[in-house]
Amino acid sequence: MTAEPNVIGLPSATRVCLLVVDALGWEALAAHADLAPFLHRAARPDALDAAFPTTTAASLGAIGTGRPAGVHGLTGATVALPDRTRPMNVLAWKLHGVGPRVHLDATVVPEVFQPIPTVFERAAAAGLRPVAVGPSKHAGSGLSRAIIRGAMQIEADTPADLVTLTLGALAAAERRLVYAYHGGLDRVGHIHGVNSPHWRRELARIDALVARLAHELPDATLLVVTGDHGMVDVPRARQVEVSDHPELMEGVRVLAGEPRCRHVHAEPGAASSVLAAWGSQLGAVAAVVSREEAMEADWYGPHVPDRVRGRIGDVLAVATDAIAIVQKHVDPQQRELVGHHGALTDTERLVPLAVVA
Template identity: 25%
Template sequence: MRIPDYSGGSIVNLVSSIRQGCGGESTLYPELRKFPSGRIAAAQNVVLLVLDGLGYDYLTTQGAGSRLQQQLHCGLDSVAPPTTAASITTFLTGVAPQQHGLTGWFTWLREVGAVVTVLPFAMRGNRSELNSHGITPQQLFNHTPLFDQLNVAGYSLMPDQLGESVFSQAMLGKGELVLYRGMDDYFAKITEVVQRGNHAKYLYAYWPQFDSLAHQYGLQSKQLARQFSQLDKGFTRLQQQLAGSNTLLLVTADHGFIDTTAESRLLINDYPDILECLQIPLCGEPRLPYCYVRSTQRERFVELVTQQLGHALVIHQGETVIAEGLFGLGEAHPELNSRVGEFVLEMKANYVLTQRLLGEAEYYMIGQHGGLSETELRVPLVVAHC
């Protein structure tokens, strides 16, 4: 099992460098070995562009020769699982899933007795929003936003359809929310914020569309290549517009991608003997499912999974992967064990395993992430000083 390098080579360590470079205190997670805080402290403005889904492998292959690739500083590990819910929360809090406790798109929250899609902050199935029941992110997660840990002005640049969500608001703290609409406006708003006054600033700038296109069309698609080309051109223009402003541009991502095929997309509904061992639906990610198994069926579950799905996955005990440090360093979130389950299925090659509940439409995505392959775990760090 591939465990991210939380001791100095992960996105959580990049955030530690940013925190300390922007006047915050050191924490459990050391600075990034290849980009210490001193380089950040020297800049008047620090901009972190998170291009959702832009993996290291894509940048160095399909993106070879681009401006972004030419200014590649190094590769980083994401967190486990390498997926938006876990990784973006790390960018916004400065801690790994070990502490923030968000372990995937579908998370079993024992406190509310439901499987929840954390970023939409809604229950799976009926999609009922938790806040409509008086439940807040602060009650469930107790996060300290990164913006509250810095000694400079903080700004969060988000697409207008996401920026005012319950989850985004909970991660804002004392930061100022800036909304944009479309790619041109994304880069224009970065320039606008940087040029506001002469005070020191940190700007977190999130772009989700690369991820959406990779899911829908795959890594080899013309749609994704066009998107990357547009991002590269926008980044080039941004550098020109910010020239002489003492601005440090950092570009990274939350995860990489793999492409799946019809043959590699497995549905647990097609394995009824395995399905009847479960006490709640599969959680986590299609590339790293968490299994909550009835206590009387655990030996049978392991035997059935090994026999019927051994070609597609490796089965691990949940307590073991936590103890081995899959989710981070140090003391764990008090609910981490309950949010992982008795068994973790590490998918091989490009296999995915999903579950369809009654009332859910049939769907599939070509591009997938959340597994522990190098392609999914490795993300780039592009550095440019303007």
């Protein structure tokens, strides 16, 4: 469709629909092929590697820009800001945690915070009219301005509307790029857990939705379905409550990220002691590394510009076991969740690539 590199070898087409199913992991799909036979048959034999951290903001940022989190700068579900003691919730584009509900669209301008031209802007410049179909709460949001700007946003708040409006957008032009987003599996997995009856029913419904979408595609349309990350269940007994270990917050300015990938931002001069404390407490169940070590390992890609460097914690704690690092006094909802993601396990990192031409 455009001069963009075709790094995953997709067939050429004049119309392309990319459907992102939030939290559709490769391992979960393979383990439940009976519930999702259409997706399982359409999936390529090799998984894709989702962006690190394996969380929606970072992965959708990678999809929307074609760049890793170290370049687009959405480095976690919550991100520390230089002039705030509370991090920014990237999905909501507002301050996270206890305190006033401060929306940040005007002060943390999305187009400045994430300045890389999006895929949709590049498609528009090539003469296409890209469209994004998703929940009304996403339309015009800070996150949408950061990662899907350049696309005309169409609001779809039910699965039926998602299919109908996606098909309509595809049929409206001979050359078209349509991005569609489905968030149900992530929501159900967080609340009830992967492989719960609720999750299994949702996966089956999504498979039926994809099958209908595929069968009703206009001619010369390529349908691509993938996830932004997988998900793991964390028993309540395996939650690490930060307030139970006060040494973890000594010398800490801001705790950001998410329960399975924590960004620990230290007070000036305290990074070494913070690294030692977190390593001593959590080293057996998490990879506890410095910012420099994470960057040397290319976790955020081979190059991290200065504007992004400070959004990565001085210390990172990335779960290697079934744990979640939570703060009941900051985000009590986290303690109620069963499913989590964000770390580097294969279950969280690998996502399917289903292609229907």
